[in-house]
Amino acid sequence: TQLLEQSPQFLSIQEGENLTVYCNSSSVFSSLQWYRQEPGEGPVLLVTVVTGGEVKKLKRLTFQFGDARKDSSLHITAAQPGDTGLYLCAPEGGSEKLVFGKGTKLTVNP
Amino acid sequence: DTGVSQDPRHKITKRGQNVTFRCDPISEHNRLYWYRQTLGQGPEFLTYFQNEAQLEKSRLLSDRFSAERPKGSFSTLEIQRTEQGDSAMYLCASSRRDLFPYGYTFGSGTRLTVV
Numbered sequence: 100t101q102l103l104e105q106s107p108q109f110l111s112i113q114e115g116e117n118l119t120v121y122c123n124s125s126s127v128f129s130s131l132q133w134y135r136q137e138p139g140e141g142p143v144l145l146v147t148v149v150t151g152g153e154v155k156k157l158k159r160l161t162f163q164f165g166d167a168r169k170d171s172s173l174h175i176t177a178a179q180p181g182d183t184g185l186y187l188c189a190p191e192g193g194s195e196k197l198v199f200g201k202g203t204k205l206t207v208n209p
Numbered sequence: 210d211t212g213v214s215q216d217p218r219h220k221i222t223k224r225g226q227n228v229t230f231r232c233d234p235i236s237e238h239n240r241l242y243w244y245r246q247t248l249g250q251g252p253e254f255l256t257y258f259q260n261e262a263q264l265e266k267s268r269l270l271s272d273r274f275s276a277e278r279p280k281g282s283f284s285t286l287e288i289q290r291t292e293q294g295d296s297a298m299y300l301c302a303s304s305r306r307d308l309f310p311y312g313y314t315f316g317s318g319t320r321l322t323v324v
Contacts, residue, residue, distance in 0.1 A: 132312075132313070134315075139317070139318075139320070140317050140318070141213070141300050141302070141315030141316050141317050141318050142252065142300075142315050143315070144312050144313060144314070147311075147312065187251050187252075189251075191311070195240075195257060195264070195265065195306075196242065196254045196257060196265065197242075197252075197254070197313060198254065199244075199251030199252050199253070200251050201249070201250055201251050202250075202251050
């Protein structure tokens, strides 16, 4: 059973600050997806990273897949209150199903 | 296409009652997934379908849970003899596996409260 760890579990910052959240595992993944979930809603796919060392940018969000494809990070520049939510990583391994971490609950205060 | 639709959004039931949830996936998606999410946790996989065939079931899916996708379109998840521990958000997702990366689209979920 793969162990998936997201850190930090909670993060509360002021508007305009930068932050990085992490997704780590002992297993190698074929790809990894990042989702954001708002309270009372389902997760929304942000990005899929596939290649080791890959960096993808989505406006103020920068996603990186580790060289060994065991870890990933999400960096947000100049956070805004609209970035508030639960950030989930979900690697795809050999199985069809997504396995989610517990997530990082981000609160951006105005 | 309006995305993945789940009904109802909220359900309150008494312990011991049966409940059924419905999920309508994106029409061209042949894969349909059910997940359960409790407070403070990420979604946990329950089961998935390829068209009408149920291909995998989690050990979390006890005998009281059953899921169907009779015509390869919408799906239902039934919980019999509900227990308080069944209280959770039940999420449905769909995807198409012929186009990589395999983006999963989630519905807004059904929030179940067992009292």
